[in-house]
Amino acid sequence: METPAGKGDSGIAGWLADRMPANGLMFVVAIVAIVLAAVLGTPAGVVVGVFLVAAAAIVPTSRRREKAQIAARALEKTSLGGLSPQNLAEAVGDPLVIFDRQGATVHANAAARKAFGDLPAGMSLLLKFRAPELQDLIQSVLTGQAGEKAVDYVERVPLERVYRVVGASVGEQTGLFLLTFRDQSEARRVDRMRADFIANASHELRTPLASISGFIETLRGPARNDAKARDQFLQIMQDQTARMARLIDDLLSLSRLEMKALPPAGRPVDLQAVVEAVLDALTPLARESGVEVKRDFGHERMQVAGDRDELFQVFENLLENACKYGQSGGRLIVSIRPSASVPGEAEVAVTDFGPGIPAEHIPRITERFYRVDVETSRSRKGTGLGLAIVKHILTRHHSRLSIRSEPGKGATFTAHLPTVRRRN
Amino acid sequence: MPQDHIVRAYDEELKYLSRRVAAMGGQAERLVDRAVTALVKSDMRLAAEVIKDDAVLDDAQRDIDEKAIVLIARRQPLADDLREIIGAIRISADLERVGDLGKNLAKRVAPVSEVRQPVSLFRGLQGLSELALTQLKDVLDIYATRAIGRIALTRDRDGEIDAMYTSLFRELLTYMMEDPRNISPCTHLLFCAKNIERIGDHATNIVETIHYMVTGEVMPPEREKTDTSHKVVAEVPARS
């Protein structure tokens, strides 16, 4: 990509190179421009971006920076009234990775670290972004073919995410390159949600519908004049419609969760406070089921990054299950403590003393609609989505669920959550 | 500085090898993902593509082997470098097997689609393959970052994969007992589940190789499990 301005006008270039602040400014502006172009995705943005990159390119960097670390240091030096490119990159909401000629990471912003895990300076991007289309993108950006390239990148596990990835070089002489990721999961998931919703809902609604239509038939036929039977049947029908309504609510809540992007870093959530709030809300259910709740909270208050309402849902589902299915045990224990094996992790465990779960079902009960005993679950007004929601929320919070149970003695559901250091 | 130049070229050759392994890993991940999708959606066209694409992994393995052998012969590497090269050979062999298993999954798409299968079965298969793919991804991420501290997590997941496989196995058996017409397609599904489980095993082999590459030592065997309970995601220390 040669531009008239860039054709080795050593006079101007030399003049500019003498003015490091100007160089830095240009560099910052170039990054902003590319990010803007990537984020906005408008032709105007791209034009402005390319123009500014070209402008930045007329400033040749005196040294060739071979090593990522050197480049990182150089990046640090460049400043705009205290605003370093790092600060700027951090402030960008989309994942953004700056890398050098060797394909080694120079800087990955907070959004990138959050989305893809640790990307330490010096690590080869080609080792981390292995998807064939990203390999091609990085290679072609590195070999400097044309200005800007974009591909769609789908990450399947642990959460499905779809990104529009744009790769570009930061000027021609900086030896630095940039990848930006725009999350498009939402748009893609809306389509899938529709299909999934229909498939799941139709499957699960068929049973209650069949039963209702059976009762209607009976009411119009054999039971036409039987007042007692009529009342009883109407009651069953009412229960069934209530069940369908609940099912639809749960399905919608799961679908909505799957659609939402990752939860914002937000304010730290105090685990004990959330659990207390859930226990408050569930007091009636606990009383009704005749279970006594014992709290086993350590001295240490622990906080996690995430969405309070979603975490509320997690503990609500676990405690509700413990009341419903562990009723016969008469008591539950809720504990919050730091993990003994993984530093920086908190464990919230809900233990009941009910019938427990047979080993062969444990790996499956977080699947949608999976119930150990369909009849018991139905009679407890279960839809089989609670644990699927729990698992999904925990995955979104980089957390895990573990289940252990000894049949006949009860079950323990434990959420393992990474904690954040408390700011004083 | 010719000496320096030689060192740099050697470095570059080593880096090429690890990049090639990572790229091959990416292709293996993609192949398995597509094979499972083809299976769940009964997509014969996708299955045919997957079967064809397996050749890419065979080529990659051959290339890595050749480059590694040339490196060993020419540079006579020692210690760390030698382990790095041996590691590349071993990992690419595992990845090539992963590709074969993916191809085998794709080959079963047609016979499995002959009879309509219960939805819950496919959810189970999907769950199993999600675990196996997450395992593969984590393992290859460890290869990229050399963060062997994360190995413990992959070990736990290994147990989950086994538990899930056992559960699916039982479910399939019940379908076969219910209706003899299910026997043929369910047998194929049984093999599919087995193949996916074995993909997890190869991921575990790779973890062991990485551990060896980084530390020079063989990974210590897993500590004995103290009870028989199953884990869904990770092990929790027993408490009373």
Ligand SMILES: Nc1ncnc2c1ncn2[C@@H]1O[C@H](COP(=O)(O)OP(=O)(O)OP(=O)(O)O)[C@@H](O)[C@H]1O
């Ligand atoms: N504490 C427990 N003890 C024994 N079995 C349990 C326990 N928790 C869950 N289960 C089993 O796991 C199944 C799935 O639970 P999940 O919470 O996903 O669904 P549900 O309770 O049936 O419905 P929902 O929570 O959507 O109203 C339950 O049907 C039940 O069989």
Ligand SMILES: [Mg+2]
């Ligand atoms: Mg529930």
